[in-house]
Amino acid sequence: MSRSLLVPLVGVALVPVLVAAPDAPATPADLVVVQKGTLPIIVSAPHGGRKKVPDVPERVGTGVAQFATVLDANTDLIAERFSAELEKLLDGKPWLVVARFERKYLDVNRPREQAYESDKAKPYYDAYHEPLEAACKAVKAKFGRGLLLDVHGQGEFKDAICRGTQNGKTVTLLKERDGWRGLTGKRSVLGFLQNRGYKVLPSCDADEKTKEEPKFTGGYIVGTYGSHTGYAIDAIQLEFGSFLREREKDKYAKTAKDLAEAVAAFYDEYLKDAKK
Numbered sequence: 001m002s003r004s005l006l007v008p009l010v011g012v013a014l015v016p017v018l019v020a021a022p023d024a025p026a027t028p029a030d031l032v033v034v035q036k037g038t039l040p041i042i043v044s045a046p047h048g049g050r051k052k053v054p055d056v057p058e059r060v061g062t063g064v065a066q067f068a069t070v071l072d073a074n075t076d077l078i079a080e081r082f083s084a085e086l087e088k089l090l091d092g093k094p095w096l097v098v099a100r101f102e103r104k105y106l107d108v109n110r111p112r113e114q115a116y117e118s119d120k121a122k123p124y125y126d127a128y129h130e131p132l133e134a135a136c137k138a139v140k141a142k143f144g145r146g147l148l149l150d151v152h153g154q155g156e157f158k159d160a161i162c163r164g165t166q167n168g169k170t171v172t173l174l175k176e177r178d179g180w181r182g183l184t185g186k187r188s189v190l191g192f193l194q195n196r197g198y199k200v201l202p203s204c205d206a207d208e209k210t211k212e213e214p215k216f217t218g219g220y221i222v223g224t225y226g227s228h229t230g231y232a233i234d235a236i237q238l239e240f241g242s243f244l245r246e247r248e249k250d251k252y253a254k255t256a257k258d259l260a261e262a263v264a265a266f267y268d269e270y271l272k273d274a275k276k
């Protein structure tokens with residue numbers, strides 16, 4: 001009799017422990033995916049998150065230029081799938097920083113003073129930028145140079161990828177080493193994708209290389225960590241059109257796989273010889 005009673009008692013005791021964990025409030029670290037890499041390649045995706053930030057109201061944007069709260073749907077999925085695909089191709093990991101929090105609470109592709117309105121959002125801003133800055137520093141220390149892709153989405157050119165380098169500024173070192181072919185040639189990331197059939201804006205064949213789409217020339221992240229600064233990391237903002245990010249027929253996954261092949265080609269041509 002006493003034996004049979006033990007079983008239900010143990011069961012009852014365990015239940016509250018098991019259900020408590022999922023209800024725990026999210027911490028800053030819970031809302032940013034961070035992966036330490038082994039390659040001189042860094043991927044950031046600041047606008048794909050869908051999670052609420054605890055105790056932080058939605059931003060209203062008073063006095064903020066280019067205020068935006070819309071999320072870049074599925075860019076988090078593209079970044080993470082890209083990482084997995086690249087690992088298969090290069091047998092190493094890229095560095096990864098991906099927001100799980102939604103942009104309407106804070107926008108980490110903005111300078112701090114424009115990024116959030118509640119002090120409670122500050123730890124989330126730091127939880128994004130601290131690992132991103134650490135990745136840039138680690139890659140510079142180990143390899144002397146590297147590539148940062150900041151993954152975004154736009155709906156204006158639905159089947160196209162817009163390049164944002166502040167018209168070439170954020171890839172200053174790449175241009176000095178290899179000229180424009182490092183950004184638009186056949187083995188560049190965008191040149192490879194264009195040859196794969198993607199529409200790239202500005203076209204890699206354009207005579208005027210610096211004329212990027214005015215709305216998509218690159219934001220705070222590429223402007224802060226690009227190779228015109230002290231980080232020595234060539235930074236490209238990639239704005240994927242909405243057709244390239246759809247979940248239907250796993251379009252986002254094809255985009256991520258093609259991007260991984262493009263980055264692998266770039267790595268073989270331009271990065272492999274970086275010091276180890």
Ligand SMILES: [Zn+2]
Pocket residue numbers: 047072151152153
């Ligand atoms: Zn964006």
